[in-house]
Amino acid sequence: MLGRGMRSLAGVVIVACMVLLGSSAPNGTPFTRSLPVDAVRDVVPNRVMTWNICNPCDKSDVDRAAEIATYAPQVIGLQEACVRNVERIRDHLERVHGLVYHVEYGTVLRNWGRCGGAPWSPGAYGQAVLSAAPMTDRVNVEYPDGGSEDRGYMAVTTMVGGRPVRVFNTHLAERRQEAVRAEQTGVLAAAIARHDRAIVIGDFNAVPDALELTRIWAVAEDTDPRCRPSPAGACAPTTDWHSKFDYIFLRGLTPLKHSVEPTAYSDHHLVHTDLDAT
Template identity: 65%
Template sequence: MVSGTGARFLAGGMILACMAILGPSTPGGSYVAKTLPADAPEDFVPNRVMTWNICNPCNESGSNAGRAADIASYAPQVVGLQEACVRDVERIRDYLQYLYGLDYHVEYGSVLQSWSRCGGVPWNPGGFGQAILSAAPMKDRANVEYPEGGSEDRGYMAVTTEVDGRPVRVFNTHLAQRQQAEFRAAQVDVLAKEVARHDRTIVLGDFNAMPGAPELSGMWDLAADVDPECGPAATGSCDVTTDWYSKFDYVFLRGFVPRGHEVSLTEYSDHNLLHADLEPA
């Protein structure tokens, strides 16, 4: 297995060879890697996780290549994406592998088949919902659609993978829109019951609610967010995660504590990237 700097050089050499294979999975035939920050890691960062609502529809030119570069700038071991079309995630994964040497496993939690959002053809529209990318293999995938999604179908997915060299159950969710608190409360009830079954758990997602929102109480009863200033009492100053200066995106932990976190700006979504480095509790 080639990793680190060697993987980056190998990836560059493989790009032309892969063009014929990947074809339409890489939009526009463009294989120019975006320059990463000077301090970008050269391989997966152990125990680093990320959540990101990648925004759909957001029709930025070269958005999938840009999204891949944003992820590669931090190289998390686990990434949870929301508002994710299967075709977009396939392209993001290809860019990560062939341009940046990061070979992620992928599992999908689609809750909607949507031609208007995800393209395709009317009889075979693209899947829309959540996706998890993991450096380690995943198993036991669960895909649950909430009984009441609000104005759009919503749900959560879960997989078992490895963080800190041990199995962990990872959840990824997207709750009902911000004006629909009653739907979010019911959705948190469904999610929290499953999360409570696991002692080592990472819950990623766009909860569409500020930390003090009553409907999030079921999550705060079980877990803490990676931002130590965030909590149900809202006594601290949370790092905002959206373009409208709200804290909607969370990484809830059971069996882990955060060593640090960062919210990173991006031009490819109306949500910013939230990533954190973890250690066992």
């Protein structure tokens, strides 16, 4: 039999392994961070969210899923998303929180450094859309010039508030690449303009009055009615460095309320809005 000292050491090793590997209960359900007492308990059918989940970042998909479950949007657009991470997030949302989502991907590159996998078969990286309703007519467009890294947009049609709407999700070129972003927004704005009802979400890497966003403002409005493309606009920051880079643009839709939620699990805040579907 093991002595008391050996049993104590074995217990410490077991606990350490559970922390490192992502422990599970005997029935296979992962241990998770508990949700706030005021967390939403079911999908909100007219709520849309955008979130750059930060990659590469050493963050738990269990915690990311819990953040999403707190607000339970009908549609979530993720940026800097690896397919494996999204699969785990969706699994946790269903198994732990009872929230069932469909998923579509807008991957633009395969990157071992960001997404892991075998060096000869790296994980896919880009955008993803999760929707409680089925999605149709997915398109995935890579911008002609991504800047320092391939970038693009994806679009799907799904139900928001009981009505069909076209949802775009994008991640524009990195900061200090204004000319590249200007070309990208030209491509995106032309696609948005073809739809009477559209939701455009993503990380635009530009503040509201940046010249490269002019074409987006011409075809849609920010969900925050106080946020406009001028220095006087009262736009809430969406990043840890106190800039607004993350947007939910609306075309042919009316916002009811919106919120920006700081999170410990990304350098970008969660942004969500409730829409008047009528």
